Amino acid sequence: MxxxxxxxxxxxxxxxxxxxxxxxxxxxxxxxxxxGLFTTxxxxxxxxxxxxxxxxxNPKGNSFPGYSSMKLGWVKNHLTxxxxxxxxxxxxxxxxxxxxxxxxxxxxNAKWSDGKPVTADDVKMSIGxxxxxxxxxxxxxxxxxxxxxxxxxxxxxxxxITQDMANPSPKFARGVLDTTVLPSHVWSSVLPADFWDxxxxxxxxxxxxxxxxxxxTGLGEKVIAFAPPKDTSAGPFVLxxxxxxxxxxxxxxxxxxxxxxxxAQVKFLNYTGNEQIWNYLTQxxxxxxxxxxxxxxxxxxxxxxxxxxxxxxxxxxAVSMAFNQSKKPYDNVHVRRGLAYxxxxxxxxxxASPEGGTPAVTTSGIHQKAAQAWIPDTLPKLEPYQAxxxxxxxxxxxxxxxxxxGKWTLADGTPWKVxxxxxxGFSDWLSAxxxxxxxxxxxxxxxxxxTTADYPLYxxxxxxxxxxxxxxxxxxxxxxxxxxxxxYGASNGWSNVAGKVTHAAxxxxxxxxxxxxxxxxDGAKVNPGELTGKLNSxxxxxxxxxxxxxxxxxxxxxxxxxxxxxxNTQFVNNNRFTxxxxxxxxxxxxxxxxxxxxxxxxxxxxxxx
Numbered sequence: 001m002x003x004x005x006x007x008x009x010x011x012x013x014x015x016x017x018x019x020x021x022x023x024x025x026x027x028x029x030x031x032x033x034x035x036g037l038f039t040t041x042x043x044x045x046x047x048x049x050x051x052x053x054x055x056x057x058n059p060k061g062n063s064f065p066g067y068s069s070m071k072l073g074w075v076k077n078h079l080t081x082x083x084x085x086x087x088x089x090x091x092x093x094x095x096x097x098x099x100x101x102x103x104x105x106x107x108x109n110a111k112w113s114d115g116k117p118v119t120a121d122d123v124k125m126s127i128g129x130x131x132x133x134x135x136x137x138x139x140x141x142x143x144x145x146x147x148x149x150x151x152x153x154x155x156x157x158x159x160x161i162t163q164d165m166a167n168p169s170p171k172f173a174r175g176v177l178d179t180t181v182l183p184s185h186v187w188s189s190v191l192p193a194d195f196w197d198x199x200x201x202x203x204x205x206x207x208x209x210x211x212x213x214x215x216x217t218g219l220g221e222k223v224i225a226f227a228p229p230k231d232t233s234a235g236p237f238v239l240x241x242x243x244x245x246x247x248x249x250x251x252x253x254x255x256x257x258x259x260x261x262x263x264a265q266v267k268f269l270n271y272t273g274n275e276q277i278w279n280y281l282t283q284x285x286x287x288x289x290x291x292x293x294x295x296x297x298x299x300x301x302x303x304x305x306x307x308x309x310x311x312x313x314x315x316x317x318a319v320s321m322a323f324n325q326s327k328k329p330y331d332n333v334h335v336r337r338g339l340a341y342x343x344x345x346x347x348x349x350x351x352a353s354p355e356g357g358t359p360a361v362t363t364s365g366i367h368q369k370a371a372q373a374w375i376p377d378t379l380p381k382l383e384p385y386q387a388x389x390x391x392x393x394x395x396x397x398x399x400x401x402x403x404x405x406g407k408w409t410l411a412d413g414t415p416w417k418v419x420x421x422x423x424x425g426f427s428d429w430l431s432a433x434x435x436x437x438x439x440x441x442x443x444x445x446x447x448x449x450x451t452t453a454d455y456p457l458y459x460x461x462x463x464x465x466x467x468x469x470x471x472x473x474x475x476x477x478x479x480x481x482x483x484x485x486x487x488y489g490a491s492n493g494w495s496n497v498a499g500k501v502t503h504a505a506x507x508x509x510x511x512x513x514x515x516x517x518x519x520x521x522d523g524a525k526v527n528p529g530e531l532t533g534k535l536n537s538x539x540x541x542x543x544x545x546x547x548x549x550x551x552x553x554x555x556x557x558x559x560x561x562x563x564x565x566x567x568n569t570q571f572v573n574n575n576r577f578t579x580x581x582x583x584x585x586x587x588x589x590x591x592x593x594x595x596x597x598x599x600x601x602x603x604x605x606x607x608x609x
Contacts, residue, residue, distance in 0.1 A: 036607070038263035038577065040596065041271055041280070043290035048270045050243050053227035056180045057133060062242050065180075066597025067249055067266055068233040072104060072123070073177035074598045076586075077316045079373040080540055082479040083173040086586070086598065089118060089181045089234060095173045099539075101162040102173045108157065111254035112183050113231070113238040120153040125184040127151050127161070128191050131199060132219040137161070137175030140202045140213045143498020145169040145536050148176070167499040168537055171479040183232045190226050191219065236261045236601045245270050260603030262577065274427070284308060287577050288596040291356055291569035293428045299355055307575035310355065311582055315568035316367050316477030318360060319353075319429070320560035321420070321436070326506040326514030327468050329399060329410055336558040338395035339418070340385040342443045343436055349564040352432035357564035365487050365554040366547070367475040367565045374480070378548040382555040389443055406444050418447040421467040423458040429471045432563060463491070465512040472560060480543040481535040484550050487528070487559050493517070494529025501533035519557045521549070528553045570596075579606040 042064060049060040056063040063069045073085035073093070083095060090104040110118035127148070130138040139147045146169025152160045163172045192198070195216075202212035231239035236258065237249035247268040251261060269285070271277050277292045281302040294302065302308055321343075323330040330336060345359040361368045362384045364375070371379050396403075400411035410416050418440060422429040430449065437447040452458040462470050474486040488494055493504045493511035506514035518525045531550055535543055554560075572580045581604055599605050 036264040038266045038287050038600070038605075039269060040266065040286055040288045041269050041277060041290075043292065046272050048242060048244055048247055048268065054231035054239050055224070055226055055228065056182075057129070057224050057226075059224075062231070062239055062247055064235075064237075064239075064247070064249065064266075064268065064595070064597065066235065066595030066601065067237045068231055068235045068239055068252075070181050070234045071177065072179050072181060074595075075174050075178055077314060077478050079314070079370050079478060082171040082477075083177070085174070085177045086602065088177075089123070090177065093173070093177070098165075099163065099168060099170060099172055100165055101160060102176050103154070103158065103160045104176075106157045106159075107256045109256040110234055111256070112185075113233045113252045113254055115254055116183070116185060117156075118181065118183075118234050119156045120159045121156075122184045123159045123179075123181055124151050124153055125188055125191065126179055126181045128195050128199075129182060129187065129223055130179050132191075132216055132223050134217070134220070135175065136178065137163075137172055138179070140199070140216050142203070142205075142209075143167050145496070145499065146172040146175055148172075169481075170537070170539055170543075171482075174479070181234060183234070186228050186232050187226065190223050236597060237266050255601070257601055257603060261600055262605050262607045263600065266597075278302065281305065281308065281571055284573055284575065286571065287573050288580075289571040291571070293353070293356065293426075295427075296354060302571065305573075307573040309572050309574055309580070311570050311572060311580055313568040313570075313586075314367075314369055315566040316370060316475060316483075317473055317566040318367050318475040318562050319357070319432070319564055319566065320363070320472050320474045320562045322470055322472035322513060322560040323558075324465060324468050324470075324512055324514055325516075325559070326465065329401065329416065330468065331514070332399040333557060334395045334399035335401065336561070337385070338392040338399065338401075339440070339445075340558060340561045341388045341392035341395060342445065343439055343561060343563075344387040345563050347439070348432050348435050351435045352428045353564055353566070355567075356428065356569050357566050359564050360562040363555055363558055363560065363562040364551040365474060365484055365562070366551060367477060369565070370475070370477050370483070371551065374544060375548045375551050378551055382551065385561070392443065403444060407446060408444050416446065418445060419450060419468045420447065421450045421452055421458065421462070421470045423455040424451040424453055426455070426471075433471070463510050463512050465507050465514070467512075474560060474562065475565065479535075480538065480547055481532065484528075484532040484535060484547070484554075487554055488515075488532040488550070489529070492529070492559060494532065496533045496536060499533075499537070501530050503529055513559055515557070515559050519553060521553045521556055526553060528557075574608070576608055577605050578608050579604045 052060040052062050054063050055061040056069040071088045072090040073088045075085045078084040089110055091107045093102055093104045095102050127138055137146055137148050145167045147164045148161050149164040150162045154160055161176050198212045198215055202209055202216055233252050236252055236255045238252045240248050240250045249266040251264050274292055278294055278298050280286045282305050284305045284307055323336055325331045349357050349359040362382045364371050364382055401408050408416055420433045422433055433449040437449055440447045476482050476486055490510050492513040492515045495502050503517045504511045518527050531546055534546055581599055
């Protein structure tokens with residue numbers, strides 16, 4: 001089975017599959033005719049599980065963000081401000097100037113699909129459930145950055161959440177807004193009556209606090225297993241039925257913006273691999289689909305299908321070739337630089353991700369579009385590492401490598417082979433590595449591509465230090481700390497606990513990149529992990545000079561070679577619906593896979609007349 005583009009896997013791709021069977025839940029509109037039926041797929045989750053509950057926390061759950069399940073707000077991936085969002089259940093909010101609190105005003109007309117109003121008590125209970133899952137803002141881990149301190153119901157339509165300022169985070173509001181809201185009259189049984197007392201105890205120290213934290217975390221499994229008797233939605237649609245072929249959602253007449261919701265029904269089609277999605281798209285069956293990796297000939301057929309259009313926006317992710325510096329010769333920066341000079345990134349991108357990526361302008365650790373906003377003066381000064389065999393040879397010689405019979409060998413004369421790993425089915429990564437293998441081979445560097453059975457195993461073996469070279473997703477914005485912790489975080493030895501940064505030796509505590517604790521940047525020693533840690537509490541202006549210094553560090557030290565920056569590519573069809581957003585701002589929403597239900601609930605999408 002082939003999978004989606006590699007970026008989707010990191011951003012929540014589930015590996016569950018289900019058998020596909022025939023039949024249709026809506027015979028009158030199986031092709032989306034009449035404009036009343038909107039057909040799509042859930043790119044985050046291949047395979048529909050007909051018996052799974054309507055539970056957004058269940059990995060196989062039949063809950064569809066933006067369509068049936070709702071968040072307080074729909075966060076954007078703004079280039080520099082991580083807290084920007086569109087309204088969801090929260091109609092508006094106010095963030096304190098020092099980021100110490102966020103006060104939410106709920107949609108005044110929000111109702112559940114059973115007609116009951118959405119209240120501040122629903123929000124508070126939903127936050128309690130979020131604590132059991134250890135979400136970003138609602139963590140019981142002592143000293144967690146950006147964690148909430150208090151949740152206060154001000155009135156039935158207003159909730160105030162304060163941040164624990166012992167270790168504040170500039171993305172606290174983002175974590176709050178990203179909370180899924182559930183109906184308390186359906187879900188309240190999953191939390192014990194004394195939950196908030198337990199939470200208060202969990203913030204202390206000692207055995208009692210440890211026990212409280214353990215109990216709250218233990219509730220997580222109960223939450224995941226909970227099966228509501230039916231879907232009770234505050235979104236524009238509510239689940240009516242599901243079978244292994246498709247899930248059918250019908251319009252929620254109580255949705256607060258129901259008058260502007262164009263489709264009467266939404267159908268999610270089942271798929272278990274890329275080929276099925278390609279077939280749906282080439283046949284014009286899908287009104288919307290998030291990006292799916294496809295070879296050029298398939299992409300051309302998709303574009304040629306009647307009504308199909310590709311729209312693109314910003315996606316704060318880059319793919320990089322990462323080195324295990326505890327393995328020779330990758331502990332030598334000149335070897336890493338030599339490889340950077342041998343790889344034509346434009347060629348790699350054209351082969352691997354022509355529609356879903358743009359060649360990295362250089363290695364900075366930041367997506368090039370974000371880098372233009374964060375470090376506009378520094379970016380042009382960085383070494384571009386344009387393909388240059390002469391510079392590569394000079395770097396290799398400086399590293400002590402020797403060339404014998406046209407092949408580069410290690411300093412002691414033993415053979416050298418660049419062994420690159422990628423998960424089976426990640427077509428863009430594997431295509432890139434095959435192309436890199438070919439480029440290196442022409443320059444006298446022996447290389448191989450080794451596949452791993454699946455992505456979870458790949459991550460496990462990568463973390464265990466089993467690979468010399470692997471592909472690693474970097475530049476995960478928009479928050480500055482998130483961007484650089486991919487290079488100078490736990491994977492490279494640095495842990496940030498309660499605002500204190502510590503460094504583990506290579507091979508310990510998940511440190512598979514094995515870089516030194518200090519590196520030289522422009523003749524001066526810097527600790528990039530400590531610099532990255534400072535970003536976790538820095539505001540925008542404080543972050544910019546730190547990011548410039550870290551970009552220089554990444555550019556000179558090359559813990560990875562940044563290959564291409566992803567593009568948020570979406571497929572839409574204009575035969576049945578119109579109004580697709582072409583504004584980059586709204587296309588930035590989400591972590592890479594936009595729930596188009598948000599476009600629908602905002603009233604952007606119109607039925608074609």
